[in-house]
Amino acid sequence: MLKSTVNITRNLQLTNSAAKFVGRVPSQSRLISYTRNKPSSVMAHRSPTQGKQLPKTTNIEDWARSDIYHNSFLIPQDPVLDAALKNSVANGLPEIAVSVAQGKFLHLQARSIQAKRILEVGTLGGYSTIWLGRALPEDGELITLEINSKHAKIAEENLYNAGLFPKCKVITGPGHESMVNLPSESKFDLIFIDADKPSNLKYFTEAKRLIRQGGIIIVDNVVRFGRVADPEQSDANIEGVRLLLNALKSDQDVDATTMATVGEKGYDGFIYAIRN
Numbered sequence: 001m002l003k004s005t006v007n008i009t010r011n012l013q014l015t016n017s018a019a020k021f022v023g024r025v026p027s028q029s030r031l032i033s034y035t036r037n038k039p040s041s042v043m044a045h046r047s048p049t050q051g052k053q054l055p056k057t058t059n060i061e062d063w064a065r066s067d068i069y070h071n072s073f074l075i076p077q078d079p080v081l082d083a084a085l086k087n088s089v090a091n092g093l094p095e096i097a098v099s100v101a102q103g104k105f106l107h108l109q110a111r112s113i114q115a116k117r118i119l120e121v122g123t124l125g126g127y128s129t130i131w132l133g134r135a136l137p138e139d140g141e142l143i144t145l146e147i148n149s150k151h152a153k154i155a156e157e158n159l160y161n162a163g164l165f166p167k168c169k170v171i172t173g174p175g176h177e178s179m180v181n182l183p184s185e186s187k188f189d190l191i192f193i194d195a196d197k198p199s200n201l202k203y204f205t206e207a208k209r210l211i212r213q214g215g216i217i218i219v220d221n222v223v224r225f226g227r228v229a230d231p232e233q234s235d236a237n238i239e240g241v242r243l244l245l246n247a248l249k250s251d252q253d254v255d256a257t258t259m260a261t262v263g264e265k266g267y268d269g270f271i272y273a274i275r276n
């Protein structure tokens with residue numbers, strides 16, 4: 001069933017050259033407010049207003065336009081990735097893949113460490129999988145874990161169309177179970193965790209067993225519009241991130257930071273960890 005295709009490649013009115021490039025425009029208009037004078041007690045490191053000119057409010061369209069603008073210089077239009085999203089939307093998959101710029105970021109991370117083996121938890125339609133899979137050398141391998149057999153099927157189609165089959169393999173089943181069944185002997189260079197957020201800590205714990213020393217573990221969606229840091233807010237996803245952060249506080253096995261992001265998906269961020 002065709003749900004909506006407007007999100008995929010609709011470009012904002014920019015310049016002619018920008019129109020050639022990829023960027024998704026969110027369907028709903030979520031208002032993002034910058035509070036200019038937050039009490040300094042909530043700012044752990046510096047005042048947000050020091051010497052800066054910030055707009056009072058921004059909205060999701062502003063950040064979508066920002067992504068499109070930057071992408072227009074750095075990320076050429078890509079019919080294969082567009083087709084993967086189009087196929088995912090046409091089959092009713094939720095539109096929650098990483099953004100274009102985030103996908104490229106994952107790709108660059110994998111290339112920067114010359115990753116040969118990559119593990120992903122949470123495939124959806126394989127959009128992030130394609131970005132990561134393309135970073136692999138000829139003899140590289142990516143395994144991606146997905147619980148939903150319909151998602152897995154669409155992802156396999158998209159990976160095949162991207163020329164990444166069988167280099168990228170989808171394992172259908174509960175992600176944690178699939179991870180537990182992977183042997184410790186053949187380590188991964190990069191692991192991307194992007195499945196159900198309540199299981200973040202379980203995935204991270206298995207990821208530590210499966211990652212090589214110096215390898216990278218990236219966890220998606222850990223900022224959640226700042227809600228994770230707001231004591232007034234709670235839901236299963238927020239608590240899943242908090243559980244992971246609490247465990248990382250005393251975890252000597254990894255060194256980690258949260259890299260907050262803003263763009264077409266609004267305010268969010270990755271945890272970026274390196275295995276000691």
Ligand code: SAH
Nearest residue numbers: 097098122124127128146147174175195196
């Ligand atoms: N990485 C994808 C987006 C993944 S969305 C991208 O950026 O393109 C999250 C996915 O995790 C969904 O497809 C969902 O079905 C899957 N998922 C949810 N619970 C899971 C579980 N227990 N095990 C494996 N996958 C799960």
Ligand code: DHB
Nearest residue numbers: 096097098194195220221
């Ligand atoms: C959701 C999941 C994601 O992995 C993401 O990047 C955005 C949203 C979600 O479940 O809503």
Ligand code: MG
Nearest residue numbers: 098194220221
């Ligand atoms: Mg995600």
